[in-house]
Amino acid sequence: MSTTAFLTDSTLCIGCKACEVACKEWNQISEDGYEWSGHSYDNTQAVGHSTWRHVKFVENPVEIGLGGNSGEQLPAWGFSSDVCKHCEVAGCLEACPTGAIVRMEFGAVFVQPDVCNGCSYCVVSCPFGVVQKNEEDGRAFKCTFCSDRQKAGLAPACAKACPTESIKFGNLEELRLEAQLRVKELEARGIHDAVVYDPLDTSVKGIHALFLLRGDPRSYNLPPHPEVPTTYMKKGWTSAAIAAGVMLGATLLAFLGERR
Amino acid sequence: MSRVPLPEVPNRLPDVESERRLNEIRRTAAQSGMVTAKGVTPVGAPFPQASPETGYYGVPLLKEPQWTKEVPLYFFVGGAAGAAAVIASAAHLFTQDDDLVHSARWVAAAGGILSPALLTLDLGRPSRFLNMLRVFKLQSPMSVGAWTLTAFSSFSAAAAFANAIRQKLDSTPVYVLENIAGALATATGLVMASYTGVLIGATTIPVWNNNIETLPPHFAASGMNSAVSILELLGHENSRSLNLLGMAAAGYESLEGLMLETKRTRINEPLRKGKSGWIVRLGGVLSGPLPLALRIAYAITGNKKLRRAASWSSIAGSLLTRFGWVQAGHASAKDHRIPLELPESVPKVGMSSHELADMHMKMA
Numbered sequence: 001m002s003t004t005a006f007l008t009d010s011t012l013c014i015g016c017k018a019c020e021v022a023c024k025e026w027n028q029i030s031e032d033g034y035e036w037s038g039h040s041y042d043n044t045q046a047v048g049h050s051t052w053r054h055v056k057f058v059e060n061p062v063e064i065g066l067g068g069n070s071g072e073q074l075p076a077w078g079f080s081s082d083v084c085k086h087c088e089v090a091g092c093l094e095a096c097p098t099g100a101i102v103r104m105e106f107g108a109v110f111v112q113p114d115v116c117n118g119c120s121y122c123v124v125s126c127p128f129g130v131v132q133k134n135e136e137d138g139r140a141f142k143c144t145f146c147s148d149r150q151k152a153g154l155a156p157a158c159a160k161a162c163p164t165e166s167i168k169f170g171n172l173e174e175l176r177l178e179a180q181l182r183v184k185e186l187e188a189r190g191i192h193d194a195v196v197y198d199p200l201d202t203s204v205k206g207i208h209a210l211f212l213l214r215g216d217p218r219s220y221n222l223p224p225h226p227e228v229p230t231t232y233m234k235k236g237w238t239s240a241a242i243a244a245g246v247m248l249g250a251t252l253l254a255f256l257g258e259r260r
Numbered sequence: 261m262s263r264v265p266l267p268e269v270p271n272r273l274p275d276v277e278s279e280r281r282l283n284e285i286r287r288t289a290a291q292s293g294m295v296t297a298k299g300v301t302p303v304g305a306p307f308p309q310a311s312p313e314t315g316y317y318g319v320p321l322l323k324e325p326q327w328t329k330e331v332p333l334y335f336f337v338g339g340a341a342g343a344a345a346v347i348a349s350a351a352h353l354f355t356q357d358d359d360l361v362h363s364a365r366w367v368a369a370a371g372g373i374l375s376p377a378l379l380t381l382d383l384g385r386p387s388r389f390l391n392m393l394r395v396f397k398l399q400s401p402m403s404v405g406a407w408t409l410t411a412f413s414s415f416s417a418a419a420a421f422a423n424a425i426r427q428k429l430d431s432t433p434v435y436v437l438e439n440i441a442g443a444l445a446t447a448t449g450l451v452m453a454s455y456t457g458v459l460i461g462a463t464t465i466p467v468w469n470n471n472i473e474t475l476p477p478h479f480a481a482s483g484m485n486s487a488v489s490i491l492e493l494l495g496h497e498n499s500r501s502l503n504l505l506g507m508a509a510a511g512y513e514s515l516e517g518l519m520l521e522t523k524r525t526r527i528n529e530p531l532r533k534g535k536s537g538w539i540v541r542l543g544g545v546l547s548g549p550l551p552l553a554l555r556i557a558y559a560i561t562g563n564k565k566l567r568r569a570a571s572w573s574s575i576a577g578s579l580l581t582r583f584g585w586v587q588a589g590h591a592s593a594k595d596h597r598i599p600l601e602l603p604e605s606v607p608k609v610g611m612s613s614h615e616l617a618d619m620h621m622k623m624a
Contacts, residue, residue, distance in 0.1 A: 035613070037317075037613040038305075038307045038613060039307065039308075039310070039316075039317040039319070039612075039613065040310070040317075042317075045317075045319050045613065045614075046319055046320075048323070056310075056316065057310075058310040058311075058316070059309070059310065091464060094397075094399045094400060095400050095401075095402060095462075095463075096397075096400060096402075097392045097395075097397065097400050097402035097403035097405075097406055098391040098392055098394060098395065099394060099395035099397070100391070115391060115394075116391075117383055117388035117389070117391035117392065118383050118384060118388060119382075119383060119392070119402060120325070120326040120327060121400070121402040121459075121463075123323050123324075123325065123326050124322075124323070124325050124460075124463040124464060124465055124468075124589070124593075125462075125463055125464060126322075126323065126464060127322075127464045127599070128321070129320065129321050129322040129323045129464075130323075131323070132323050132326070133326045135326070138383070138384045138385070138388075215312065216311075216312030218312045218315060218316075218600045218601075218602065219310045219311050219312055219315070219316060220310075220316060221315060221316035221319060221321050221596070221600070223321060223599045223600055223601075224600070224601050225601070226599075227464070229462045229463045229464050229469060230399055230462060232461055232462045232469045232472045233399070233401070233458065233462045235461075235472050235473050236401070236457065236458035236461045236462055236472040236473070236475070236476060237458055239457070239458075239472070239473045239474070239475075239476045239477060240451075240454040240455055240457060240458050240476035240480075242476075242477070243453075243454045243457075243476045243477035243480040243481075244450035244451065244453070244454050244480065246477070246480075247343070247346060247450060247453060247454070247480050247481075247484060248346060248446075248450055250484075250505065250508050251346050251347060251350040251484075251505060252350050252353070252354070254350070254501040254502075254504045254505045254508070255350040255351055255353070255354040255355055255501045256354050257500070257501060257504065258354060258355050258357075258499075258500060258501045
């Protein structure tokens with residue numbers, strides 16, 4: 001089976017949240033409250049243990065003639081459906097002490113719910129803040145990349161439900177190419193700020209959920225330099241070894257002084 | 261098992277007062293066809309924006325740590341137990357003070373039993389601890405820690421047990437057994453005292469990973485500080501070596517505190533400001549300069565009260581240090597500006613709904 005991926009094209013997204021609903025329905029995830037955030041039309045706010053797809057609403061300055069919104073005071077909306085990035089080098093997978101988090105044959109990072117013990121170390125190891133422990137259940141949850149559907153040869157529920165094909169699902173390399181072609185196509189139409197979010201040059205070494213956005217990805221809470229926390233480990237263990245050595249030496253010295 | 265309630269995100273819908281005002285405006289609009297007065301200000305207004313300078317409405321990018329209070333408590337207990345095992349072996353090697361060896365072995369063993377219990381409380385179900393023993397992963401500090409703790413618990417308990425038998429029956433095999441178990445407990449104890457620094461350092465939480473180089477020695481010194489103090493309070497108040505070790509640990513903690521106060525980076529802000537800042541600071545004073553001064557004063561005057569005060573201060577300081585660092589991690593995770601590398605010059609506007617939720621929690 002080839003390596004699969006999502007390409008979420010925010011220039012096609014209409015903010016309908018069908019992906020959120022389809023995800024919740026297929027994966028049988030519980031509701032996550034009924035709150036009024038005041039952040040545009042986004043009351044879900046972030047992905048978490050009960051939200052595996054999340055549509056972000058960014059209000060951009062008026063741009064007459066683009067995006068179909070020609071009102072003088074109404075902002076132009078940018079929508080983008082966020083999801084687990086299924087990193088090539090995944091912080092959660094590296095950190096998991098039980099081996100509950102595994103890599104599937106098609107590239108997904110999957111939390112096995114029958115092995116997860118709820119230590120919540122993955123929560124602080126994800127550079128995108130995706131995986132979260134369900135405090136009532138006691139285990140960590142995140143997007144499964146619809147591994148069950150993919151094993152049966154089906155597309156993930158969110159991609160299947162997307163009415164505008166904003167969420168594209170397919171082979172990773174093909175989608176990378178498609179994203180570049182789409183940027184060129186938009187450029188030809190006079191949209192010059194389209195970018196592909198794919199942090200290949202960081203320690204994450206690429207993701208399986210590419211995003212095509214207009215403007216700075218930081219408006220969409222996407223970090224410019226996501227780093228896998230294992231990169232800090234060499235420094236940490238070196239320092240721990242020195243600390244242990246000094247501690248042993250100091251203790252021996254202290255008691256050596258008492259021998260007379 | 262305590263169930264942590266999810267934070268309530270407050271509604272930004274208008275309240276009774278603003279609803280009344282809205283009705284007034286509607287009435288005016290119906291009567292005169294135009295409203296010139298100011299409208300209603302919703303809770304937390306002005307709302308933060310989504311932009312390259314402000315991030316996504318100030319919603320935190322990273323998730324907060326979800327450990328229960330038992331985890332920082334475990335950092336304290338495990339660190340003290342590990343250091344106690346080191347003291348036991350050194351005292352056994354160089355002194356005739358069998359009482360001290362006995363006490364230190366038992367402190368180590370007690371910590372070795374208490375630690376898995378604390379972690380189990382965090383996980384919620386005893387069998388869940390065993391899940392960590394189905395694999396060994398060098399790239400996961402949590403996995404290395406779980407195995408180290410398991411080994412340490414066994415070795416320290418064996419050493420304490422052999423020591424207890426030796427007190428009644430002095431035979432060579434028991435003596436050899438105690439020494440082997442003691443050596444292994446010392447080796448794993450050294451890891452126990454320092455690995456927790458790597459554990460929190462090798463994460464995405466900025467204030468933790470930014471300090472990964474200084475965290476292991478900081479936690480090791482903190483562990484030694486509390487182990488020495490616990491042994492002193494157990495009656496080993498005349499050991500000159502323990503006082504020396506306590507001085508060394510308090511001295512290192514003073515340097516650490518000085519470093520944290522002078523390294524005034526933006527990432528280190530939770531270590532200086534807010535609730536976490538005060539816990540870290542108080543912990544630093546109680547485990548650094550205060551016991552150091554008291555121990556020096558004791559060495560000069562010989563007043564045992566001073567030394568006892570140093571012991572209590574060190575234990576409280578070590579405990580606060582662990583809680584402070586975990587608390588700082590929470591504050592750091594909530595700051596969306598660091599992982600997004602937002603410009604420092606742009607002032608924060610309004611409150612995100614997460615900050616509002618925090619405010620409501622504090623008020624409740």
